[in-house]
Amino acid sequence: MTRTPPTAVTRVRLWRWRRNPLKRHSDVVEAWIVLAGWLLTLLAGIVAGVAAARTAESAFTARLAQLHPVSAVLTDGAPRTPGAGGGYADGRVWATVRWTDANGTVRTDQVKAAPGASAGSRVTVWTDRAGRVVPAPVTGTAADVQAALTGALVAPTAGALVWGGVRLVRGSLIRRRMAEWDEEWKQIGPRWGNLSGGVG
Template sequence: MARTPPVTVTRVRLWRWRRNPLRRHSDAVEAWIVLACWALAVIIGGFAGLAAAHTSQSAFAERLVHVHAVSAVLTDDAARTPAAGGSYDDGRVWASVHWTDADGSAHTDRAKVLPGAPAGTRVTVWTNQADRIVPAPVTGTGADLQSALTGALVAPVAGALVWGAGWLVRGRLIRRRMAEWDEEWRQIGPRWGNLSGGRG
């Protein structure tokens, strides 16, 4: 008994773009949607990444306007070892510092300094408009790097959202096409059975 040779299926690339009797209008629409999704995902993702990087850079520049560096003096000896158990340990310790503004007003606050620094040591601290010590602003290469990383994170997320929206539209088209096939089979199926029975 001769064996039936296995059926080989050849994938035809870009078949939705080629004229053939099996291609439906919905196939062509789906092809355009897929192409548009890829293009929009790349374009919108790129623009979103650039916009996020620019916004981040502007935020760094804006913060730099509202803070300024002052020279302060330690009022007490700094601790020799950082406190354990902190969520973020940069190796420095908190110490009390004192400084005088340009208008002569004196201020005291706590700032991060190197461990073991003796009283009277001069340190540079950053203050806001309310004369409170704030973290040093991100500037230069650090600001550029953080802005670039922000853009690099936002770009693929925006592109993925666009692609996801297109995938939902494509899914609706596929369900609609399957419903059309079911309807056509309900119409043709009985006749197909009659034709097959007539041949026997």
């Protein structure tokens, strides 16, 4: 005995754009909203991503303008192993350096240096306007990559927010259409029953 496979429900693509006597005005409106939603999602993602990347670039440039490099010397030899005196994942170690700021004041501070660097070795440190040692600013290729990554992260988020708004509008239309169908069925249903009962 062979079993007849169940009839598969065929989804007709782009049915809202085709001629169909059952198609309603709300179906056409929904089709345009979905199309506009995809375009707005794409546009919002691109605009937000580019804006975020440019903002990041501006932030890097602004920070670079507030800092300046200083040539300093190690007051003591740097530890030879990263584990001594507190090491970093990049293999560098803490070391004490000395420099003279723009006002002629001699300053000392702890910075990262290569392991085993001898006393008197010169290193470049970055300081702010108050003369404090700060991390080196992001410049060049690293700045470009970070700005691009920022834009790449912001773009899909902005697009998702726009698409979420489109889904809300579409959901409202679907609920409205269902309510219309219910109302029409209340009017047609009883007559349908009378017609089918009279056949035969």
